[in-house]
Amino acid sequence: MTPPPSTSALRTAARLILGVFLLFAGTGHLTFARAEFAAQVPAWLPLDTDFVVVASGVVELVLGSALVLAGRHRVLIGWVVAAFFVAVFPGNIAQYVDGVSAFGLDTDRARLVRLVFQPVLVLWALWSTAAWRDRRSR
Numbered sequence: 001m002t003p004p005p006s007t008s009a010l011r012t013a014a015r016l017i018l019g020v021f022l023l024f025a026g027t028g029h030l031t032f033a034r035a036e037f038a039a040q041v042p043a044w045l046p047l048d049t050d051f052v053v054v055a056s057g058v059v060e061l062v063l064g065s066a067l068v069l070a071g072r073h074r075v076l077i078g079w080v081v082a083a084f085f086v087a088v089f090p091g092n093i094a095q096y097v098d099g100v101s102a103f104g105l106d107t108d109r110a111r112l113v114r115l116v117f118q119p120v121l122v123l124w125a126l127w128s129t130a131a132w133r134d135r136r137s138r
Contacts, residue, residue: 003072004134014128015074018081018121019067022060029057039102042094059084070129078129085121092118 007015029037034053041049063084066077095102096111105111126132 004075004130007074007128007130011128011130014124015067015070015078018124018128019064019070022064022067022081024064026057026060026062026064029053029060033103036102039100040091040095042091043098044094045091056088067129074129075131075134078125078131079135081125081129082122082131085118085125089118 028034037053037057038049041052045052063077063081066073067081070077092111092115094100095105096108096115099108099111105114
């Protein structure tokens with residue numbers, strides 16, 4: 001298996017920024033923002049809220065680390081990060097539908113704006129890792 005072609009400095013910087021963002025969010029899940037993240041876990045999810053917060057925090061730490069250290073596996077990592085952002089989207093929808101305030105999202109408008117940015121995160125993960133461009137290089 002040959003490594004995928006390299007990416008531009010801009011894509012690399014975007015990948016590193018996204019990785020740091022996920023490392024920060026994962027740390028927040030496990031420490032200073034645990035209650036805020038717990039408020040966002042949908043009531044319909046048949047799992048313990050604290051388990052969901054901790055597990056998603058650990059996943060974010062792993063994904064953030066992977067983005068920072070991506071190397072030759074960046075295409076796969078890009079797809080996994082994009083899938084993670086898709087997987088947590090129902091929770092964001094639930095926050096909007098249920099009117100749950102967390103992280104300063106205390107109005108329907110603010111929660112709706114957040115929904116718009118979730119697809120941006122998916123695209124950011126795919127673009128910054130060139131996962132879509134290099135999907136056939138694996």
